[in-house]
Amino acid sequence: MTTSLQCSFVGLGAMGHAMAGHIANKLSSLQYPPLLAFNRTQARAKDLKKTHPVQVATSLEQVASSSDIIFSCLLNDGAVSETIDAMFPHLKSGTILIEQSTISPALAQSYAKKAKEVGVTYLACPVMGPPSKAVSGDLTVLMAGGNTEVRAKVMPLLIPVIGKKVIELGQDDVAESLRLKLCGNFFITSVVEMVAEGMTLGEASGVGQDKVKELLDAVFPNTLLGIYADRMLNNTYKDQIAFPITTAKKDVAHILQLAKDSGAKLPITEIFSENADKVLSDHGNYDLTSVVGNLREKAGLDFDLKKKN
Template sequence: MAPQLSWIGLGNMGRGMVKNLVEKGNLEKPLLLYNRTKKRAEELAATLPAGKAEAVDSIEEAVKKADIIFVMVSNDTAAQDVFDTILEGDVAGKLFVECSTLHPDTTEKIAKSATDKGAEFVASPVFGAPAAAVAGQLIFVPAGPKSAIDKLRPYIQGVMGRAEIAFEDAAYGQALKLKLLGNSLILNMVTSLAEGHAAADKTGVGPAPFRQLVDLLFGGIYGLYSERMVAGTYWKMAEPLFSANNARKDAAHMADVARAAGAELRFVAVADEYLRDVADHAGGDKGDIAGIYGAARKRAGLKFENDA
């Protein structure tokens, strides 16, 4: 009998992942969608093929009817709150796939609570921007029992993702450690690009030649972030692709995990200083990670916004 799936949390990434899960996941039953603001779930369901997705009123409803439950929320507090609600009910035999970017200790705590009640659990953060989620090009990092990961795999390659880096029969926190290390690379890259673009503005080189250099040398994600800076997307967008608050949360987790292991992530501390400036200027939930460019511009005596 085909499993029924549900999805809890519909941020930028989650919406793209849901789209591919519905369109390419060979689901025989409607995907149940829960979001704290139900209108967002209803609006998403309306964009999907008829009868393939259904907005539900509560977390309890999303879990009760489903066999596999995906959870993707913004931070540790939200994830703990969701699972506190979930675990009040009967979850024996259900598989939870936790895709949020959390501290490894938070994930381990939630996993133990779920498995103690007879559920299966996979920690599976993902790499990729919202555009990659829409394109089904995410990289999954699943950790947990191989038998549980195998139940997730039909929905990864060729559906929501293009590849996986698996920690089979390993601690759940391993996936989150790799996710945080990967995010440290992204923070460092964005900070380097932002400082370079701000210096190009200040020295008279100009944004276009510097962006051309970035595209020719690196391309890919470097070019995408460079475009967000030069085009002013970082201050014009109504909703951030990666908010300053979430980036600072990740930075704090990265620093804590590294410090506990006797390592350092010094560049991440620099990125966090810029992110604090972004939050102060644009708001922590409104400012985008690419706004580090605006923060670097301000430190160079220019406006945060590159609208001149």
């Protein structure tokens, strides 16, 4: 790396805000130019500047025309397309795009191809972990695309900056990291569905969901099972939203498409999707653990677990 290297970060949501902060601090420690931070709602970038060494970018054109490495972490395929399309005409040859959103593998492939045609490198680097892991810098980074030289250039800005672990996949197909991310999100949604069913079974059968939670903590200590069971037990899914249903549904759509393309069957994902749809329709965009409410209602309980008359 050279001291003239300019990095930018686009997308300062719950995940991006934390990751951008860590990268800004790393750049400062290396005496590199301040991170250029851009968000559609500029207030988010200004908030980041209050606590970290960043420069607020006022447009995507500014980001594209002045950056050597651009990180982006956006909500969905549409936001990624809108952002990259806006930057593409202004990108410098040799720029490295590090796209960290969870998008369809096909979309990642299409942008990797377009990037190569104009002398730009596209790295698909989605991350695994909730916002709390982003804050603590303990995400898992999935990397596909880019040659050995490019990876060596960007790795010090990823590990151990935003995460402690990187899983490197193929250099020729950026879609590999998105496929792996969707496998990861399959496990997340499946665990939520499984815990929700088990908690409901315990309560409906008279054992009590509190005892199910106690059992999970004893048999599977310090795992996601206990974390999700706690959210269901305490009904925090309404006001402590770590993974909104709409985001989960977006990922589930990609998971089911990947399964269809691969000839795989995912019945638990289909069941989770049905429960999520019902909660979203009848109650709102709660945390994905709120699917337990729909299962409770099916078992003769109300959504938040009080007995129906």
